[in-house]
Amino acid sequence: MTNTASEFDAPKRGWYKRNEIAVTPFLFLLPGVFFFAVYVIYPVFQSFNISLYKWDGLGEADFIGLKNYQKLFEDRAFETSLWNNLKWLVLYLLAIPVGLFISLFLNQKVVGIRLYKSLFFFPFVISQIVVGLVFSWFYDPTFGIFTKLIGLVGLEIKGGVLGNPTAVTYGIIAAGLWPQTAYCMILYLTGLNSVDPEQVEAARLDGAKGWKMLWYVIIPQLKPATFIAFVVTVVGALRSFDLISIMTRGGPFGQSRVLSYYMFEKALSEYGFRMGYGAAIAVVLFLIMLVFIAYFLWSMYQEEKGAH
């Protein structure tokens, strides 16, 4: 013992030494927990509080109870945003099966396949801002490739995809699906690597192939990858902000807003600083997310229990 105690920790001997194993984790956690509490945990509660006030961010805040939430019910723009969020959630999940199929397509050993895999993954690495710009040109009503392509089969979308109130949200979701699919693809490619070859062979001997093999043998083994793909896709769908901000700014006529964008618009834009109302929107978004967070934590908890 004596030879490990340097001059540095000599004064701390005694109580600290005796309780070292109990105390150390808390010392190591202190800075991280402090930062996280100040910047993430406490603000969540603050937002709940702010949502009960009428506040412009500078002057006095008036306590108005649940009035902000009452107003939400009559707010058409809020309703549109909520519906659009639902569309995002549902359609974004397409990234999971599409990603799976691309990964199956690429799960071969031919010359250059590594490069192909990287290039397929490419869209995920670029920022959503650039993806948004790229897609707004892709959809451009005068020169966009998309417009030309659907023109070939005689289709036309009035005002272009991003100028058309019905098409706009789907257009932006498609743009978001591009990187998200790439993400799911890479998750599945990694997952496919660890699929047990013996099980596959055994199933083959039993006559399983194609869809049956995929459904009964492969997909169950990909469960961890699917779980992560589901988590990141749901989070991605509810966080959608960048694409809307760069592609349409919520337009036309506010038809492409989602809660995250609408909240920002209310709280921090030229339309004035309605912090309380913005906070109320954020709380609704948070509660939706909370359902998923609870599910994620529950799944993780089950796994933790299994591990011990």
Add this chain to the structure above:
Amino acid sequence: MFPTPIEKRTRGWQIGYQAMLPVVLIAWLLPLLAVMLFSIKPEADFVSGNYWSLPSNLDGFNNYYKVFFESDMPKYMWNSIRITVPTVIGCMILSSMTGFALGVYRFRANLWIFFMFVAGNFVPFQILMIPVRDLTLDIGLYNTVQGLVLFHIAFQTGFCTLFMRNFIRALPFELIEAARVEGIAEWRIFWYVVLPLMKPALAAMAVLIFTFIWNDYFWAVVLTQGSEAQPVTAGITSFNAQFRAAYHLMSAGSIVAALPPVAMFFLMQKHFIAGLTLGAVK
């Protein structure tokens, strides 16, 4: 292996597959290829409505010259670096510590603290927006690089802790026990035993955080304004305003802005992918 390896199929299948790969890839990257083409086209091509032909002359490379020397782009890029690099370092420090504490020690609050980090990591940004903006204003860091860095470090600590803790859990615990039997102080175990083993995880995490932070747009808009402190993602939108419909410059600018994470990805691919799967899929 699933699907059936192509080398076990007929020659026809193999040739078909090899031929299909580039076609599918081009279709997949079509929007991006269009921007690359735009970025090397001279302005004249756009004026004459000549969008999709090959560049009519080589003046197009001027676009990149203009982006680098006649716009605020280098300033924004520099800000991005000043935001991203300290954030990555800060996250590595904080989360190697939290990960160590939660991965090695057993105490009652362990799982609760861990779940707090995980849950916080999934929270929508908007619920943090107003309080974090106020806090940043209060401590005088609004519209500074430091203000953004502090928030990013704090927020990413959630994800990083999840990542590091899971990694440390998978290390052989006997190593730590052996060190304890030797009577080595706990902080020394962290420094000399665990930290060296964490290197691959730290590398994976660093690449990932680099990309996340470089590509952040929301917080850049909420906590900064103007070219003093704004990173390139926010810069490109003001670039958008400055050059209006100057597609050639916008596309060159976008490509420049996207380049660092892309380079990072290609250089550190293995680490990157290990990071993305959160260590859960091996």
